[in-house]
Amino acid sequence: MRYFELRCKAFVKKDIAFQASFELLSKYISFCMYQEGMGEVHQKEGFKYYVFGGLLPIEKDKIYKQGNLYSFTIRSLDETLIDTLSTTLRQNINNESLQVVEAHKKTISQFFITELYSATPVIVSVNNGKYWTMNESGDIVQLQKQLHENAEKKYQSFFGESLHVTNNFIQFIEIKNKVPQNILITKEGKSIRFFGNKFRIVPNEDEVSQKLAFVALACGVGEKNSYGAGFMLGRGIR
Structure with a gap:
C-alpha cells in the first residue's frame, strides 16, 4: 500500500487571513480538478480520498503576508489525482490571492x-x-x-x-x-x-x-x- 503527496510552494499575492486560507486552498485545488475534467471527484457524494494541510509557516498574527512564499502539502491514495494536480497547480491560474510555483511529488510506502x-x-x-x-x-x-x-x-x-x-x-x-x-x-x-x-x-x-x-x-x-x-x-x- 502506498500514498502520494505533493509538497507545494505558493506565492501570496495579497494578505490572507488564516481563517480564510482553508477555503481558499480547497477552492484552488477543486478548480484545478475541473480544469482537467476531474470535477466529478470534488462534486460526487462520498469520499474524495485526499486531504491537504494548511499554509506554513503560520505567522504570529495569523495573516499570510503579500509577497511571501508559503508551503502546503496535498496527500492522496489516488496517484492519478496527484499526477493531475502536479501539472495543473502550477499553471497560470487566475487567482487573485495566490499562485502555486512549485509542486514536487513524493511516494510513501506503508510503514x-x-x-x-x-x-x-x-x-x-x-x-x-x-x-x-x-x-x-x-x-x-x-x-x-x-x-x-x-x-x-x-x-x-x-x-x-x-x-x-x-x-x-x-x-x-x-x-x-x-x-x-x-x-x-x-x-x-x-x-x-x-x-x-x-x-x-x-x-x-x-x-x-x-x-x-x-x-x-x-x-x-x-x-x-x-x-x-x-x-x-x-x-x-x-
Whole structure:
C-alpha cells in the first residue's frame, strides 16, 4: 500500500487571513480538478480520498503576508489525482490571492505507525447537525468508534475489499486542544464553521489496524478532508 503527496510552494499575492486560507486552498485545488475534467471527484457524494494541510509557516498574527512564499502539502491514495494536480497547480491560474510555483511529488510506502498527530482540526459529526467536542458529546468511546468506521469505509471504498476487523484501530487517543478548533467556509453566501479537535492517536499494532492508520495518514482522519480537516502527521518505523 502506498500514498502520494505533493509538497507545494505558493506565492501570496495579497494578505490572507488564516481563517480564510482553508477555503481558499480547497477552492484552488477543486478548480484545478475541473480544469482537467476531474470535477466529478470534488462534486460526487462520498469520499474524495485526499486531504491537504494548511499554509506554513503560520505567522504570529495569523495573516499570510503579500509577497511571501508559503508551503502546503496535498496527500492522496489516488496517484492519478496527484499526477493531475502536479501539472495543473502550477499553471497560470487566475487567482487573485495566490499562485502555486512549485509542486514536487513524493511516494510513501506503508510503514509501521506508532503515533498520529493532527495538524488540522479533526471533524466528527454528531446528532442534530453538530460536531463532536467535549462539551457537545464528551463520549470518547463513540468518538473512537466513528473515527474507526470512517477509516474502514475509506479503505473498503477505495480498494474494493473488506477487512476482517476484530477491534478498533485506535489503541489510545488524547485530546490536545483546550477549546474546539474550527475551519470556516462560505456556502451560498453564508459562513459555516466546522468544529473539531486536535488529537494524538496511538494505533494498535496488528496488520488491519496499521492499514487503517496508514489510510488515515493518506487521506485524512474524520470528515471534511477536502476542506483541509484531519490532516495528520505520522511517527513510526520506515
